[in-house]
Amino acid sequence: MARILITSAIPYINGIKHLGNLVGSQLPADLYARYARARGNEVMFICATDEHGTPAELAAAKAGKPVADYCAEMWAVQKELSDGFRLSFDKFGRSSSPQNHRLTQYFAGKLAENGLIEEVSEKQVYSVADGRFLPDRYIEGTCPNCGYDRARGDQCENCTKQLDPTDLIDPRSAVSGSTDLEVRETKHLYLRQSTLKDQLDAWIDGQEGWPILTTSIAKKWLHDGDGLQDRGITRDLDWGVPVRKGDEPWPGMEDKVFYVWFDAPIEYIAATKEWADAEGLDDSAWRRWWRLDEGADDVRYVQFMGKDNVPFHTLSFPATIIGSGEPWKLVDYIKSFNYLNYDGGQFSTSQGRGVFMDQALAILPADYWRWWLLSHTPETSDAEFTWENFQASVNKDLADVLGNFVSRVTKFCRSRFGEAVPGGGAGGAREAALTADLQARLTAYEGHMDAIEVRKSAAELRAMWAAGNEYLQEAAPWAVFKEDPDQAAAIIRLSLNLIRLYAVLSAPFIPDASATMLTALKAEDAEWPDDVGAALDALPAGHGFSVPENLFRKISDEEREEWQARFAGVRS
């Protein structure tokens, strides 16, 4: 039994996330959290919404609502969807929480005490009509290079040339279209990451077994050009964590907030405090997960994220932690993911291309999506969602291999022996071989899950399901029954126990179907098995059960074609 702290990258508050976002961190994190709990570990699984920044302010304005109201509504929507996908967060927090405000200000104060904060005066584009400073990519104009008239201030999408906003010809605000722009002087706080470069480098070198994707991104930032650069941690916005030095005001920074990348990862910690506060627990309850001097020395901390988030988790957030000079818990293992593409292109939030979380749940239950997404997780390279592949996987793996196994066993038993585990007979060589095979597969499954090898875990689980069908075909209880009902009873008794075992082992992937199986079997014991032989003896002769409805229905060709057409274009 160990203590495992798990965080998923926190999704941005703005809008409903698509399946690519889901499989890029939250879903595999949930798989691991469920597995870790099932193995008897003490788990703290944290996620939250990332609520600050310019896009949230603009989306709220567009919706005609105060930002705080808009974020509260969107948080509720995202929370409902995460529940719908059975994401088992211990806390789904909010980066705008008072807890995060205080903690972010606290860290900033510590960094300042340690001489790691510098005030830098810089020039930024200000839009008079919008009454706000504009990030580079919110300025549009004509590209001086290729003449494209919708080039953004950071880069021209047409010729891919990197730009400075002042390079643009006829620049205008992407928010309002106003050309009333001016360059204004503004003062910001910078985190002096460059002074922590060697410490960060040594820390990353000390990590064992991190994916290439993770370390190569970190190394690039550390060593490219002049090495790790200092970064601004404040912004001229209204919505965010007000800049304060711990509990003290920060002179000259009165109207500024911290920049999202600084406060968002701190929310991992703050959300754990949100959890403790909501549970009515005192501070030691969350600090024992995060403070090495207050009980977190035996915690293993695993982070899940998409590859775009790696620099913040390998460098920026560790810089905050290390720079504080206090014994806060650093991450032990980072699991990063590539992207999921949609039917030959990218998922697109702006174009509504692909399947979004709400739409997915409207057409099929969570387990169908969980199974496909997890068994196709983009671990080694980008993966691709196609409706043909989705239909084939769901129909074959879930309906035919697992669902049909449950169906054939329970219905055969009901018709020959009634709705109770039959007694009589005994296992022989075939049953011993099956048990040994499953024991070996269980060990492999656990190995892959421990290593967070998601696709390999799924393949091994499927192989265990398939082993049940192979066994049944060989044992042929329908034929044996005619000559030797006791022997057929022994085969079916084992098969019913196999269903219970599958329910337990499959729960991290398909929690709802697992629950249905356990309920049908009236099984009270859902403990993770140490010994397969013992686990296949859990339901004794005479134990009642009921035949469940089919666990999974099949996706028809007509449905597939309809969905393919419906989700190809603009979200309605």
Added chain:
RNA sequence: GGGCCCGUAGCUCAAUUGGUUAGAGCAGAGCGCUCAUAACGCUUUGGUUGGGGGUUCGAGUCCCUCCGGGCCUACCA
């Protein structure tokens, strides 16, 4: 422009980090079974590992080069 990643069977992916004859699932073909959601099982077809060159006793794996795809490049978050 610079950096990194990827390219393996019709499709989705493996290959113990340089080690026998490159393996699974799906799809296809054949056979079997009849308990079950026309489900299940067995057998089987299918590869110049993107092209070319090199290092090595040995290369999918390392090096060079070309082709194709993707990501990042610090003010989106």
